[in-house]
Amino acid sequence: MKKLNLLLSALLALGVVSTALAQDAPARGQRGARQGAGQAIQRGLRQTERPALQRANLKPTLFADLGDECYTPDGMTISDETGMLYLSVPNFGRMDENMVKADSAQGGYLYEVDQEGKATRILEFPVLEKTGQAGPMGLDFGPDGNLYVCDNQYFHNPDYCSRILRVVFVDGKPTQEVQVAVEGLKLANGMTWFNGNLFVSDSYFDVELNDEQLLGSGGVLMFTADEITKAGKDGNPPLQIKSGPEDPHCVAFTTVQKLGRDGDTGADGICIDKNGTIWFGNFGNGYIYALRPNDAGEYKQENVETVFDALNQRAFGRGPMAETKLECCDGMFYDANLDCVYINDSVNNAVWMFKPVEAGQQVRPIILWMNDDSDGKDGLLDQPCEAVVYAGKLLVANFDYPFPGMKNKTVDPPGTISGIDYAEVEKFVTMWSSRPRGLREGQGQGQGQGQGLRPRLGRAANAE
Ligand SMILES: [Ca+2]
Numbered sequence: 001m002k003k004l005n006l007l008l009s010a011l012l013a014l015g016v017v018s019t020a021l022a023q024d025a026p027a028r029g030q031r032g033a034r035q036g037a038g039q040a041i042q043r044g045l046r047q048t049e050r051p052a053l054q055r056a057n058l059k060p061t062l063f064a065d066l067g068d069e070c071y072t073p074d075g076m077t078i079s080d081e082t083g084m085l086y087l088s089v090p091n092f093g094r095m096d097e098n099m100v101k102a103d104s105a106q107g108g109y110l111y112e113v114d115q116e117g118k119a120t121r122i123l124e125f126p127v128l129e130k131t132g133q134a135g136p137m138g139l140d141f142g143p144d145g146n147l148y149v150c151d152n153q154y155f156h157n158p159d160y161c162s163r164i165l166r167v168v169f170v171d172g173k174p175t176q177e178v179q180v181a182v183e184g185l186k187l188a189n190g191m192t193w194f195n196g197n198l199f200v201s202d203s204y205f206d207v208e209l210n211d212e213q214l215l216g217s218g219g220v221l222m223f224t225a226d227e228i229t230k231a232g233k234d235g236n237p238p239l240q241i242k243s244g245p246e247d248p249h250c251v252a253f254t255t256v257q258k259l260g261r262d263g264d265t266g267a268d269g270i271c272i273d274k275n276g277t278i279w280f281g282n283f284g285n286g287y288i289y290a291l292r293p294n295d296a297g298e299y300k301q302e303n304v305e306t307v308f309d310a311l312n313q314r315a316f317g318r319g320p321m322a323e324t325k326l327e328c329c330d331g332m333f334y335d336a337n338l339d340c341v342y343i344n345d346s347v348n349n350a351v352w353m354f355k356p357v358e359a360g361q362q363v364r365p366i367i368l369w370m371n372d373d374s375d376g377k378d379g380l381l382d383q384p385c386e387a388v389v390y391a392g393k394l395l396v397a398n399f400d401y402p403f404p405g406m407k408n409k410t411v412d413p414p415g416t417i418s419g420i421d422y423a424e425v426e427k428f429v430t431m432w433s434s435r436p437r438g439l440r441e442g443q444g445q446g447q448g449q450g451q452g453l454r455p456r457l458g459r460a461a462n463a464e
């Protein structure tokens with residue numbers, strides 16, 4: 001930690017990371033910004049209908065009952081080869097006060113889920129010897145046809161025990177072989193492959209922030225297919241890293257401003273759109289960031305842009321949910337068909353959507369659906385964590401592992417996947433996309449606000 005402090009102090013002195021650290025801090029000229037944004041939004045809303053926050057035709061129904069052996073479903077991805085949906089289940093949901101799974105708890109599993117929602121357990125992940133646990137979360141298929149999986153060990157041991165695992169697939173079918181590709185992450189959370197690179201969110205970086213308004217930090221790590229597909233097999237050792245802004249794999253580092261339920265968890269949801277822009281968000285406070293490749297196609301900390309300023313957002317709407325704000329980004333999924341991003345809001349039992357924007361613009365997330373605390377058995381959201389489009393539905397996995405300040409209060413098996421009729425989602429997103437840009441995308445927030453809500457650029461400690 002001392003070494004990190006010294007490093008950070010030196011970098012701060014050089015002005016290298018000061019903007020990165022400041023990017024979640026309260027904006028200068030914030031008051032004026034709020035008034036400006038409010039007027040702009042009100043003008044927009046008078047011109048068009050006021051968006052409702054809950055829509056009957058977007059009501060989720062039960063897609064999959066995962067049974068009592070599965071109570072914290074998390075990551076989902078679809079095999080291009082077979083069209084089958086794969087689901088990871090860390091089963092964190094039954095742990096004692098020492099964060100050890102109770103005797104009744106199940107291991108970390110991988111499921112296949114068919115088009116009818118029938119889930120079949122195909123694999124129990126081997127545990128990490130040091131913790132006796134496996135925590136499979138975000139997952140995606142690599143260019144080698146194998147399935148890569150974040151193994152989140154943070155809840156059991158926060159000392160860089162998390163890993164990236166590889167489930168070996170042969171001819172599009174899973175084997176029972178699981179290899180360790182990378183070691184040394186803190187809280188390996190979401191992942192996505194894009195153009196031969198693997199992008200992984202790590203939700204905790206060990207960085208001394210020296211600012212009581214900043215509760216935590218996290219970021220995005222990038223691995224090339226060349227280094228990762230060879231590691232941990234054929235006699236090669238797993239890739240060894242020490243996750244954090246100084247690791248050469250780190251392409252984005254963001255902090256967590258104290259906000260809402262005062263969560264300290266950093267980068268979580270992550271997805272990449274057709275242009276190669278990485279969209280990622282903080283679990284702890286709902287900030288959303290974009291990282292666009294530079295002209296050379298590289299991802300650099302200096303290009304990280306804050307595109308949703310959660311601290312300075314304005315709730316809009318009426319009725320019981322009028323004050324709802326987005327203050328949690330769990331899993332994010334890019335829907336290439338509709339060119340939009342879905343956000344799973346664990347805190348509010350909600351799914352939001354936004355349209356990607358150009359550099360310099362703010363995104364405007366809007367709620368597709370939100371419900372109160374629910375056990376999920378009827379298909380209502382029970383701490384939504386990840387989304388995917390499958391079987392004619394927008395599927396939402398329900399993590400059901402509550403933290404303080406969430407709507408979800410109790411772990412109540414069975415684990416569930418909710419489904420929202422995709423035809424209705426398509427209608428809604430198409431309607432929303434045809435709205436005036438100022439209402440749909442956040443230019444209203446971008447006007448007359450001085451420095452405050454402009455994208456703040458930061459450079460990483462590891463910009464090279
Ligand atoms: Ca997550």
Ligand SMILES: [Ca+2]
Binds near residue numbers: 375376382400410
């Ligand atoms: Ca629950």
Ligand SMILES: [Ca+2]
Binds near residue numbers: 374411412413414416
């Ligand atoms: Ca439940």
